[in-house]
Amino acid sequence: MDIREPIHSTHARTLDSAALRREFLVEKVFVPGEIALTYSQIDRIVVGGAMPLGEEIGFPSELAKAFAVGAFLERRELGVINVGSPGAVVVDGETYALGHREALYVGMGARDVRFASATPASPAKLYLNCAPAHRACKTRKVTLDQASPTTLGEARTANRRTIYKLLGPGVVETCQRTMGMTVLEPGSVWNTFPTHTHERRMEVYFYFGLPPEAAVFHLCGRPEETRHIVVRNEQAVISPSWSIHSGVGTQAYTFIWGMVGENQVFEDMDQVATTALR
Secondary structure (H helix, E strand, C coil): CEEECCCCHHHHCCCCHHHHHHHHEECCCCCCCCEEEEEECCCCEEEEEECCCCCCEECCHHHHHHCCCCCCCCCEEEEEEECCCCEEEEECCEEEEECCCCEEEECCCCCCEEEEECCCCCCCCEEEEEEECCCCCCCEEECHHHCEEEEECCHHHCCCEEEEEEEECCCECCCCCEEEEEEECCCCCEECCCCEECCCEEEEEEEECCCCCCCEEEEEEECCEEEEEEECCCEEEEECCCCCCEEEECCCCEEEEEEEECCCCCCCCEECCHHHCC
């Protein structure tokens, strides 16, 4: 498990591209046959992916020891979204089949969580967000049809997109974890623009649906001192609460957003006028 320490916004201003990538970019979310995890001490979020092949894979016992608990989810909740072929998550012996772009919320206290692919030659890719929790909520599967969609933006400004709220208020009760997926329409390349910050929550963006030659330029930093990180397919960016989080791609793409913090109000944003960006 890779561990990332928090970083002050003033320090972030001094970083070159390599250092920004080292601090905020998660380059390898999926490793065949393994669970790959990155632990950010910013709001204690764990980000990663499970890519099972011929056998089920689960969280190693060493992980619970690293968090000084009896089981990894003893005091944590987990969000899972499948961005690959059909697979399944087995929670304490109960199997939840997950198709492409379907989600699962796993409540605090689950003891044994395992991941599987329906066809090893075409594996599931189970994207994971895990956050501390102080109460247990019911484990539940969510399909796109059950999500809460909102379409925003315009084709003329290249930001026409549909936001699917999958895990959180109005769809699934969680302790503090919220997750969703934003799908850009063909010809649209901007996400979350005009941009914003939300000092009360951090966020992680996971980009997918991009061919190898494509890229997303993820914008970050204070509004008056912006930076960018070049992101490829199936990579994630950790975004502190002081940072803007927006991006523009070389073509349309999809991204999963996950938030942790003081509240679960999706509309709790501090808007930043484009004219104020530097």
